[in-house]
Amino acid sequence: MVFIRRVRTTSGATAVQIAEYVEGRQRIVEHVGSAHTQVELGILMAKARELLEPSGQVALDLDVEAAAPVTALLAEPVPGRAQPGLFPVAGEARAAGGQAAVPTGAARVVATDMRVLFEALAGVYSGLGFDAVGDEVFRDLVLARIVEPTSLLDAARVLTDLGRTPVSYATMRRTLARAVATDTQPAGPADRVQASGPGVGSYRDQIAASCFTHALTSGDVSLVLYDVTTLYFEAEKEDDLRKVGFSKERRVDPQIVVGLLVDREGFPLEVGCFEGDHAETRTIVPIVKAFAERHRIADMVVVADAGMLSGKNLTALDDAQLRFIVGSKTTKAPLDLASHFRWHGDAFTDGQIIDTITAHSAAHPDNDPALRAEPVWDRAEHPGSWRAVWAYSAKRAVRDGKVLTAQENRARAVIAGEKTARTPRFVKNSNGTAVLDEASLARARRLVGLKGYVTNIPADVMPPAEVISSYHDLWHVEQSFRMSKTDLRARPMFARTKDAIEAHLTIVFTALAVAREAQNRTGLAIRNLVR
Template identity: 25%
Template sequence: MFVRKKKNKSGSVSIQIISKNSGKYKVVETIGCSSNDYEIENLLLKANDRLLELEPNLFDFVEFTEKKQKLTNKDMRVIGDELIFGRLFKAIGCESIDFKNIKDKEVFKALVISRLLYPGSKLYLIDYYHIYKKQKIEQNRIYRFLDKLYQDNLKMNVEKCIFNHTKKIMNDTITVSFYDVTTLYFESESEDDLRRIGFSKEGKLARPQIQLGLFTTLQGYPLSYEVYEGNKYEGHTLIDILEKFQNKFNIQNKPIVVADRGMLNNDNIVYLENNGYKYILAAKIKNTSNEIKDQVSNLTFLNDGVIHTLKIDKEIKYKDTNEQKQTLQTKQRLILTYSSKRAKKDKYTRDKALEKIEAKLSKNITKSDLKLSYYAKYLDIDDKCDIKYKLNPNKITNDEKLDGIKGFITNDFILKPNEVIAHYQNQYDVEKAFRISKTDLKIRPIYHRVENRIKSHILLSFVSYSIYKEFERRIKKSNINIKFKLTFDYIKTMYGYKTPLGVEPLEMDEIQQQIYDAIYSKQKT
């Protein structure tokens, strides 16, 4: 066998490994194709290394062994990326995604793994290739790849692989799913159809943003995601993502949908009821109807963990798809729980608000003072001709009665009250998912301005997060006695050295071996 440089009609050069048998030449393997001289030289080196793997020369190996004591940094390779995260990339099903171009699959995989080891700018990939692959990759090539990466069918294939993997580790049953929305801002002040200035959960009020809706299991394992315009009301995203979720995966046994109070609006409840979904939605008791508040005020909450249940027959008014007014009769349960810690917080918030209002009352309040003010609910308008405001002691007393009480609305009458509460409280893992995406993987701020690149950025982060969660799951099951974040440092220092037959791993230390065993041992899901 030998290495051949083949010139193509396009002007590029293909590097191939050729075998000759009975006078006939056969392409054994195509290493790659490029029109860049530097890349061609790299492909030739790669081809010669591959040739030694396919047809090892004993004399070359003996010569290398004799020189083994003279190893230099040029002979060393960092192998932890491929050894650990490359394995998990395959485990969650991403290895099977068809990119048609093998080089595109390599760049996709490298972008995903580099985000785990070197989170931040895509241009970190240049450093990643240099350190881990001993190769050079041009900046323009990264951006060209990002331009063509995001396609609806590709996103669907990625989500299906990850959904199937999540379903497998959940014993093929998704009984409960959690939905939440976060905002991701841009280091730019320019808006477009996708990047819009809207309500920011991160306080970036003057920055354009997008919204990311994420479906996960209650353990935080990813199921699906969608990207929305930055100024879209988050409560209007639930129906859209549920419809897409159902169409993509054709789920027969629909999971219980758990979401925060931002999703508690009539349209969402009507959709969930009419489409056979059970739901658990958080409800802020102090914002409910006076009738419900009166019922709750008459209940006794002596200790933490006390639970009460109220049955609610509710008539919901809404407009159907033809804009015709309709009503829906619903039966719900309101699960109520008490926390003394939450009660102290509620009291502190109210006391601070009253301090502010009393200071303002001495100077005479105007209507403009009441806009979006927490304390407005404590005021009455004086009946005199001049508009003046005064504190209403009854409103303050009624508010005090609801301190520390949290509510959950559900249409599920089978779950026990403590199960309803436990399901919702597991949202911490989903919120942790957003924290991981925003901090550990540095999903924000986003520097891209082209829509396809923005969506490619989110897709890469979704896959990286999926690998992160699978890595976390396996490490936890193995009970390795080390802080989780430090595992990444141990992976970065897994080394091997180049030989004519490939890369030979160096002996691992105790922790590295435990990490390796956690990833490669056969585990029950």
């Protein structure tokens, strides 16, 4: 049975389709079009009805336009009336002026307001300098992903709705191949992020250069934010790139690891792709060094969360003459704050900041608890330590306390046999019996409300409050990742080869830059802007 189907698309439009039921499932026979107004919807519904014959079968496309009888808007003058009647007298089928009514073809949409959306986004694309790529098909694919993220095969429909004449699927495939092609292959150590992705001269290389120029002229690139995420594939087998590894979504599917570098406002600057089993801590140095080398940056502050905190990472960034601010793990607080705990106990005031040092290795601490005053970090005086800033928040303490109480209750329930689960926190085994780890729980409660930050920036260059505020800008990169995963659907569902995945990430990276700039100009979320 063939019928007319209306469905809401992610862009907010209403798609009109002719569908049929095959073995209990709906199969799309033909996509008539997408409407954004009631007028357009009425036209598309009329067109869909004309495609259906009374028998319920789809009309054959013989390039013969079906004639539709037309009634004249104004009929011939009626005797006794001052003005022509709005409707013709019964039996009359003549148009105004005495000419017979001429049948016309079915109504069709000449233009839609989606074309305005395309022109607006294309203006942002050009304003960012992305026209330097010189590929209109690539631009169209980027803008289509912003409007409605879908497969490459379905991108033609989105472009048609935007008032564009889409190229063939083969041409789109060739565009993706050009996107990862390089003028010269990158040479050097594997630290260059291009060694695991498109090389010098690729579209991504040109887009990244334009992004940096835009960020430099409109904002500040002296401080950049870094984060990493994973994108999984519903594939049965692994390959050289897609591998099973630690998943943020707790999946066991093959995945890739993606690192993203943005400015203070979340505008993308650099992206890199790594094997799925690549440790997150090993991603920050290649991407940051590639960014610094690409743009010849000598002085830059890199901000990352506690997941990037490793001795090798911090040493590598410091050796590259780069400054960093990373989150510290709460478990390091007892050693870093040994002096405070000895002289002040567990007493903290809301908003209190303690500027001290943290050892590269717990086995060689530089902090002497016998001294009441906290040490002031100096590279020459403390070669085995970094600067550490610890802040106490009463609000955070309340939240941490609730979490610890919930964990304690869960531990007690497991010990009492009320719940069966893996060994939770604060449960230890004593002579074959599960008991509550009172000492561990007490240590955890002692540290509620504390948050630490590790940096190699001296106190006379950046005060503690600025260190903390700079770290709190990390939500911008997290928001950019959310936009990529939700609004732009960064997960390459339909890509399998390495080049296809890299080309897909280049399109998503470019689309993220356009979406970010469009949001900054309008103050609207990209989904609301598209609607």
